[in-house]
Amino acid sequence: xSDQTVTxxxxxxxxxxxxxxxxxxxxxxxxxDVERIVRAVADVAHAHAxxxxxxxxRETGFGVVEHKVRKNQACSRGIVxxxxxxDFVTPRVRIxxxxxxxxxxxxxxxxxxxxxxxxxxxxxxxxxxxMTRNAVVVSPHPMAKECCHDAxxxxxxxxxxxxxxxxxxxxxxxxxxxxxxxLMGDARTNVILATGGTGVVRAAYSSGxxxxxxxxxxxxxLVDATADVRAAAQRIVESKAFxxxxxxxxxxVLIAEEAVADKLVREMERAGAALLGADDARRxxxxxxxxxxxxxxxxxxxxxxxxQQAGIRVGPRTKVLVAPFELAVPxxxxxxxxxxxxxxxxxxxDAAAGIATAxxxxxxxxxxxxxxxxxxxxxxxxxxxxxxxxxxxxxNVGNSxxxxxxxxxxxxxxxxxxxxVGRSALGENLxxxxxxxxxxxxYNADPAEAMPAYxxxxxxxxxxxxxxxxxxxxxxxRGLDRLDHRSSAVDAVVDRLGGSADAAFxxxxxxxxxxxxxxxxxx
Amino acid sequence: xxxxDAFSFDSKAEMLEKSAHYWNPDKTKFWSDSGVDLVIDRRxxxxxxxxxxxxLIDVHLNGGTYNLGHRNPEVVAAVKxxxxxxDVGNHHFPSLARTxxxxxxxxxxxxxxxxxxYASGGGEAIDIALKSARHAMQKRxxxxxxxxxxxxxxxxVATGDDRFAKLFLADRPEEFPQVPFNDLDAMEQAxxxxxxxxxxxxxxxxxxxxxxxQPGYLEAVKALCEKxxxxxxxxxxxxxxxxxxxxxxxxxxxxxPDILVSGKGLSGGIYPIAAVLLxxxxxxxxxxxxxxxxxxxxGAELGCIAALTTLDITRRPEVRSMVHYIxxxxxxxxxxxxxxxxxxxxxxxxxxVVLGLEFAHPEGAKYVMRQLYELGxxxxxxxxxxxxxxxxxxxLMTPDLVEELxxxxxxxxxxxxxxxxxxxxxAS
Numbered sequence: 001x002s003d004q005t006v007t008x009x010x011x012x013x014x015x016x017x018x019x020x021x022x023x024x025x026x027x028x029x030x031x032x033d034v035e036r037i038v039r040a041v042a043d044v045a046h047a048h049a050x051x052x053x054x055x056x057x058r059e060t061g062f063g064v065v066e067h068k069v070r071k072n073q074a075c076s077r078g079i080v081x082x083x084x085x086x087d088f089v090t091p092r093v094r095i096x097x098x099x100x101x102x103x104x105x106x107x108x109x110x111x112x113x114x115x116x117x118x119x120x121x122x123x124x125x126x127x128x129x130x131m132t133r134n135a136v137v138v139s140p141h142p143m144a145k146e147c148c149h150d151a152x153x154x155x156x157x158x159x160x161x162x163x164x165x166x167x168x169x170x171x172x173x174x175x176x177x178x179x180x181x182x183l184m185g186d187a188r189t190n191v192i193l194a195t196g197g198t199g200v201v202r203a204a205y206s207s208g209x210x211x212x213x214x215x216x217x218x219x220x221x222l223v224d225a226t227a228d229v230r231a232a233a234q235r236i237v238e239s240k241a242f243x244x245x246x247x248x249x250x251x252x253v254l255i256a257e258e259a260v261a262d263k264l265v266r267e268m269e270r271a272g273a274a275l276l277g278a279d280d281a282r283r284x285x286x287x288x289x290x291x292x293x294x295x296x297x298x299x300x301x302x303x304x305x306x307x308q309q310a311g312i313r314v315g316p317r318t319k320v321l322v323a324p325f326e327l328a329v330p331x332x333x334x335x336x337x338x339x340x341x342x343x344x345x346x347x348x349x350d351a352a353a354g355i356a357t358a359x360x361x362x363x364x365x366x367x368x369x370x371x372x373x374x375x376x377x378x379x380x381x382x383x384x385x386x387x388x389x390x391x392x393x394x395x396n397v398g399n400s401x402x403x404x405x406x407x408x409x410x411x412x413x414x415x416x417x418x419x420x421v422g423r424s425a426l427g428e429n430l431x432x433x434x435x436x437x438x439x440x441x442x443y444n445a446d447p448a449e450a451m452p453a454y455x456x457x458x459x460x461x462x463x464x465x466x467x468x469x470x471x472x473x474x475x476x477x478r479g480l481d482r483l484d485h486r487s488s489a490v491d492a493v494v495d496r497l498g499g500s501a502d503a504a505f506x507x508x509x510x511x512x513x514x515x516x517x518x519x520x521x522x523x
Numbered sequence: 524x525x526x527x528d529a530f531s532f533d534s535k536a537e538m539l540e541k542s543a544h545y546w547n548p549d550k551t552k553f554w555s556d557s558g559v560d561l562v563i564d565r566r567x568x569x570x571x572x573x574x575x576x577x578x579l580i581d582v583h584l585n586g587g588t589y590n591l592g593h594r595n596p597e598v599v600a601a602v603k604x605x606x607x608x609x610d611v612g613n614h615h616f617p618s619l620a621r622t623x624x625x626x627x628x629x630x631x632x633x634x635x636x637x638x639x640x641y642a643s644g645g646g647e648a649i650d651i652a653l654k655s656a657r658h659a660m661q662k663r664x665x666x667x668x669x670x671x672x673x674x675x676x677x678x679x680v681a682t683g684d685d686r687f688a689k690l691f692l693a694d695r696p697e698e699f700p701q702v703p704f705n706d707l708d709a710m711e712q713a714x715x716x717x718x719x720x721x722x723x724x725x726x727x728x729x730x731x732x733x734x735x736x737q738p739g740y741l742e743a744v745k746a747l748c749e750k751x752x753x754x755x756x757x758x759x760x761x762x763x764x765x766x767x768x769x770x771x772x773x774x775x776x777x778x779x780p781d782i783l784v785s786g787k788g789l790s791g792g793i794y795p796i797a798a799v800l801l802x803x804x805x806x807x808x809x810x811x812x813x814x815x816x817x818x819x820x821x822g823a824e825l826g827c828i829a830a831l832t833t834l835d836i837t838r839r840p841e842v843r844s845m846v847h848y849i850x851x852x853x854x855x856x857x858x859x860x861x862x863x864x865x866x867x868x869x870x871x872x873x874x875x876v877v878l879g880l881e882f883a884h885p886e887g888a889k890y891v892m893r894q895l896y897e898l899g900x901x902x903x904x905x906x907x908x909x910x911x912x913x914x915x916x917x918x919l920m921t922p923d924l925v926e927e928l929x930x931x932x933x934x935x936x937x938x939x940x941x942x943x944x945x946x947x948x949x950a951s
Contacts, residue, residue, distance in 0.1 A: 018842075018845050475872070
């Protein structure tokens, strides 16, 4: 019996149960099977990148369609290309160590996806799960449930059509907090991937199940006197404007060394930023942080809309609002995460003060997440990395796409591990290896005891027919002929081909489809 | 001391003694003699515990009554909640829960079934089906299968095996002709006179050990019914409710029956109910005289709530998928066992999670049943063909429990194969 008392109710529990069957089946698939399935799913996701970018923006009101397209593409084919040539299926033989490693998938992955970055995260987590032979249940943020559920269903169909076990990808159509808590605590969930607010991440860690949850970001970016100021300005503005700054990797506070600050601001204005005067900065604070808390209306909105709401006049093509402030302390609202294209600006006398200021920012929020620096001095970069408690420092690149691995050689990800310092079990960018354990076969280290050859040995089998097999009667293995009238697959094809046709034609189509399916099965 | 709040027994021995004394002496003795000293006490999911505390995996399910497991939490919760508002109801009047369930059943059923009549159990439901057919066709004869089993009420018992009909002088061969299963010539012969109201068929005859219809047999019987103007009654008491991997087993044959009967599992194992689904033609009496069949407890409203919940659970796409997985795993596991004992474990009859395991001895299934019982599995032999063990995994079984079941089954079949009593009798 389970020692956990939480059981997901009703249909949601059955979702996990089905996932468990699917995971068991998938855990015996070969590397070739997995490659075929992952490729098919990534292709379908990639082909629908625009559709879901547009849908996500429409449903949530967050972000920029063209930027979400880029993320959707990066999280579909991009991910597959990144890990091309690696597989998480074939046993690994370490001859010198006399160790053989046999992969053991996590099982059922419960993938919580956020509202700010919805479909890209669905693509990302589903593909990671499929690469590592896990079943995945997507639990979307309620604000983005329609686009995410639809996207997950699309990927599910693509996976099964490519030969994956039935139920390998599922999603929750109507997520609620009690339901998600029940799913997280259910013993049938093997690992939770929690991307979202602090509440959901803490709940994941409290569930009693293994969890990979990540903390929030609040990214400081330091520009020191050695930086290529013009390039830095352009990169910061582009990055801050990216997807209207809903990513946890978007810059939050710009720390500028005094010697280059004026030039930096000028260059940023040329690149589309608007520097606010003291009065406008106050208006913006009052609007964005009434009673000191972030007004969620601004999340993912564009800069000119926010300016208008705050009663500030800026040019219509303004991409980023830059609001100066004096003191990096918690009661200064501009030191907090903004999830919108508003950048706090603080000037410092030198690089050392800049590093200290970045520490102050991270002390307020964003521990373990990421920071950026624009500098030509490796000594400064090294000190910055050592002193600011974050787990990735992007250098001379916009942090949005830098720390998420889209424009650096970090693992491309939608889930940024914030490590122990950020109250997370994960310190890296989430990647496939985090969803698979390895059983290690370890031989006696005594040289007298030789390890025989393991090369080419694999316990997995190729799968060419549907899993599970349709339950045809045991005395009638002609199989598909028997399910002619009731097969949903057949019905779907008939509906597509003969939707408006008469009964005789529909019957003819039906017969042809059944015949064809029979050949497939026999072949 | 075994205290059950409403009553108590000092010991299992005392309980068995009273069972024989006050309830059913022969049945009590039968199980003692069979080496199955089971008195079911605690029950949960697909597990039973004997009064002595011994745990058993239930693959008998009382004919599918516990298709969703014992005390399924969703069914229990729904019925508990309903008890704050509903009771048995009053069968004279239009009823809230009966109507809601009827709509759900019709919506779930093969095309052509449009009305629902309720019974308190499967036998009564079969009686309603037969009465409906007789009324609709204005003919008396009902053709059934030799070794069929449709229950023990007045008409139903006459369609079944002589053993139960003759005991109570209820056999009426002139009105209830029987033909061998899978014999189309005999079926045609029985129907040729055009004096038959209906053919009643279990989609897979359960008590006969689940012999599978030959491919095309049921379809041909349906065609013969149409040719000779008889109705086709699908007894889906044991094959319905997703046990074959589709909600109604008959739909896998592409057959649209005139009448479909469901019982047992429909109750969720919590509140007795059975239902007859009728075509407009078969249900004509419901237009003519709605009081034609009266049943106080038939379709009791609490039973309707249990059935609605059961239907809801059973129809989930996740559950259908799970049944396919279970069927696949159990079938593969049993074939592995069979490969070890090919001369003893001679056949696997399977359609979904409806399984009959055939053994090479006239009473082979009784031996296997005993060994399974010793090893913590409860499965029952087929009353009308004791070579065959009925083996009925539940549709919500978990992967781990399926594997445990297969482990125990493999060992039990092996032990039965080596049973010296059996080899002596086999040799003789």
